[in-house]
Ligand SMILES: [Zn+2]
């Protein structure tokens with residue numbers, strides 16, 4: 834797994850986020866295969882992999898797809914269920930990955946499920 838540049842290092846803003854998930858992805862994220870894979874991965878990688886590199890021990894909350902899921906590859910387990918293509922990330926690192934900012938700004942907030950929302954939605 835070797836993305837040519839940084840452009841693929843995102844999972845289209847919906848990993849683990851059922852409310853924001855695109856319809857095609859929602860089915861996948863609700864599937865037993867993914868739930869089991871995610872649980873297994875998190876049990877093997879209980880701490881944020883990026884924070885760990887920086888010497889910090891932070892519990893991971895997200896399993897993030899390095900090469901993001903598209904309608905074309907969503908049925909490809911080498912992308913979706915490949916331990917080489919996911920990272921265990923904490924909320925902060927996941928937020929930074931998707932929004933380029935560790936801290937939530939005026940536009941974004943977390944709801945009670947830890948999902949990122951726009952404030953205008955009134956959540
Ligand atoms: Zn982190």
Ligand SMILES: [Zn+2]
Nearest residue numbers: 844848897898
């Ligand atoms: Zn992600």
